[in-house]
Amino acid sequence: xxxxxxxxxxxxxxxVAIDHxxxxxxxxxxxxTETAADLITxxxxxxxxxxxxxxxxxxxxxxIGIGIPGTVDxxxxxxxxxxxxxxxxxxxxxxxxxxxxxxxxxxIENDVKTAALGLTxxxxxxxxxxxxxxxxxxxxxxxxxxxxSVLRGVHGxxxxxxxxxxxxxxxxxxxxxxxxxxAVAAGPALAxxxxxxxxxxxxxxxxLFMLFDPDLLVVGGGxxxxxxxxxxxxxxxxxxxxxxxxxxxxIEIGRLEFxxxxxxxxxxxxxxxxxxxxxxxxxxARSAHTEGETA
Amino acid sequence: MRVAQxxxxxxxxxxxxxxxxxxxxxxAPTTRAEIARETNLTAATISDIVGNxxxxxxxxxxxxxxxxxxxxxxxxxxxxxxxxxxxxxxSGSQWIxxxxxxxxxxxxxxxxxxxxxxGIEALAAVxxxxxxxxxxAPFAILGVGIGTPGxxxxxxxxxxxxxxxxxxxxxxxxxxxxxDWPVHVVNDSRATAVAEYLLGDHSTRNMLVVxxxxxxxxxxxxxxxxxxxEGSAAGEIGHIAAIPRPTGTVTLESVxxxxxxxxxxxxxxxxxxxxRPSKFIAAQLESSPRTYRPVVEQxxxxxxxxxxxxxxxxxIHLIVLSGPIDPLGEPLLxxxxxxxxxxxxxxxxxxLEVSFGDIDERTAVATGVCTYVIREELGVA
Numbered sequence: 001x002x003x004x005x006x007x008x009x010x011x012x013x014x015x016v017a018i019d020h021x022x023x024x025x026x027x028x029x030x031x032x033t034e035t036a037a038d039l040i041t042x043x044x045x046x047x048x049x050x051x052x053x054x055x056x057x058x059x060x061x062x063x064i065g066i067g068i069p070g071t072v073d074x075x076x077x078x079x080x081x082x083x084x085x086x087x088x089x090x091x092x093x094x095x096x097x098x099x100x101x102x103x104x105x106x107x108i109e110n111d112v113k114t115a116a117l118g119l120t121x122x123x124x125x126x127x128x129x130x131x132x133x134x135x136x137x138x139x140x141x142x143x144x145x146x147x148x149s150v151l152r153g154v155h156g157x158x159x160x161x162x163x164x165x166x167x168x169x170x171x172x173x174x175x176x177x178x179x180x181x182x183a184v185a186a187g188p189a190l191a192x193x194x195x196x197x198x199x200x201x202x203x204x205x206x207x208l209f210m211l212f213d214p215d216l217l218v219v220g221g222g223x224x225x226x227x228x229x230x231x232x233x234x235x236x237x238x239x240x241x242x243x244x245x246x247x248x249x250x251i252e253i254g255r256l257e258f259x260x261x262x263x264x265x266x267x268x269x270x271x272x273x274x275x276x277x278x279x280x281x282x283x284x285a286r287s288a289h290t291e292g293e294t295a
Numbered sequence: 296m297r298v299a300q301x302x303x304x305x306x307x308x309x310x311x312x313x314x315x316x317x318x319x320x321x322x323a324p325t326t327r328a329e330i331a332r333e334t335n336l337t338a339a340t341i342s343d344i345v346g347n348x349x350x351x352x353x354x355x356x357x358x359x360x361x362x363x364x365x366x367x368x369x370x371x372x373x374x375x376x377x378x379x380x381x382x383x384x385x386s387g388s389q390w391i392x393x394x395x396x397x398x399x400x401x402x403x404x405x406x407x408x409x410x411x412x413x414g415i416e417a418l419a420a421v422x423x424x425x426x427x428x429x430x431x432a433p434f435a436i437l438g439v440g441i442g443t444p445g446x447x448x449x450x451x452x453x454x455x456x457x458x459x460x461x462x463x464x465x466x467x468x469x470x471x472x473x474x475d476w477p478v479h480v481v482n483d484s485r486a487t488a489v490a491e492y493l494l495g496d497h498s499t500r501n502m503l504v505v506x507x508x509x510x511x512x513x514x515x516x517x518x519x520x521x522x523x524x525e526g527s528a529a530g531e532i533g534h535i536a537a538i539p540r541p542t543g544t545v546t547l548e549s550v551x552x553x554x555x556x557x558x559x560x561x562x563x564x565x566x567x568x569x570x571r572p573s574k575f576i577a578a579q580l581e582s583s584p585r586t587y588r589p590v591v592e593q594x595x596x597x598x599x600x601x602x603x604x605x606x607x608x609x610x611i612h613l614i615v616l617s618g619p620i621d622p623l624g625e626p627l628l629x630x631x632x633x634x635x636x637x638x639x640x641x642x643x644x645x646x647l648e649v650s651f652g653d654i655d656e657r658t659a660v661a662t663g664v665c666t667y668v669i670r671e672e673l674g675v676a
Contacts, residue, residue, distance in 0.1 A: 024431070025406070027389075029408045261426065262431075
């Protein structure tokens, strides 16, 4: 029981990592699900495949952590409103579905919140610090770790910054307000590299800095991997910050960072949440440093 | 190929260093005195070389041996955690990246589905995976090794890799431009043969290792050496068009790749095949093994048709099949054996052994490439 499985589930790609006493096996496969129920079979198959590659027995898995899009209720072990996984209003009982195959503690968290947790290793005091993660991909969302804890809100939807309207009017995206951040500055719009989406993002980042005064604000998601886009975002935030003596003194531009392409914050975060199960974290801490101990 | 020249003084020094490292590698923990007995080098030379190896971190002093009268000698061992070897196996539809320590323990593994990537896109994906892997490497990197399908020269030029759409691609040079580490490129079947020969439990210096997967190829071990051929294309049995079919002769790859096997099974059973061939083959054979006997027998006969000439010409007594074909089991091996028996002198076929690989087929290429890199960089393994 000394291994941990960590999932980073996405609409196009599913990633799973098995951490066996510090040795990682990471598997990336396409997500090919047609219904919500397919997801369980898909995740079980993917984990079994990774176990085969790692040559680890499934009985060796002691805990599973899962980061997944949508609104997650970890107490119930359910996910809803993840349209790219065909999950609608009806909660999918993810934990119950996986439990019949892997009878171990399973922790589920929203993917952006999971990635934010995965990034907390960057701040000096992860247990008490504050970190904001802004994910810019085909959609835009943020997550905040405040004083060491995930900020969830009543529905688990805290941080849905893609839905805020920074300017009146403009295009709409999947039923968002006209001109919502996600509609004007997500993947497709940003790829054009015009000033407008960059300015909108800079305003969102500026806002997050003002709201949370974080140790770090980290920008990630597929789009933010390109060097030129990173530079444009940093410049735009810098311009905005310097436009006011107040914000110039409140925001340190060095606290704006980016996810590096080789980083896997979603996986790191999923391992992090699997380790939240107290007995697992004890056992793991022991086995990771004790060679030759039997599982 | 290297041309023999008279050894210069620095060549000799390098050679001696390799001898010493080989002794430590093979008989660790060992002592300076023990190495002196085995190599006939002077104590001063050995101390000098060991000193350098310890400074490099590759060798470390691990304690004291029992005294044989006088000061107890210091024990020397390889420090497995002094260097990493990063390997990337491009032979399947899932690419497997591995970070190994010097004793080939796996430290990290990345497996990514790259089904239909070709040409420039495939090259970009290779760079991306190497970037991730090298970032995950916990120690200094000794070298990077790529196991790829296709014809590869010893300079690391991929002459032709049909499945990846690469033609005359100087892969080692291209990757060396991005990173400072030495890059080695090895044909995937040859890497599998290296793994089977050096790490498998086979007691022979001659063998033919057939790798069946997305493509079909082989690695030929002759007198304990991997045989490259004049143009680095030795062992490319998948592209020999000598399988008789009603429509004419076809290549071995067109009938024996995992995809071809899966399609033959699907058409026999009248079911749809989609997804990964290896999964399909395993699932079908598990549910109804008997149904597929004709497919297995045909496959064995086709493999034998190509191998008979090679084995008969070279007097090779061991054929190893490697790939996700273990589910085809003993019936496949029997079919290959009987196909060969039909075509060879009884005296030869009686001695012929046909078996599945000893090394897990999913890790064989990585293991072989890792061994190759350690060998090229340190002269050991």
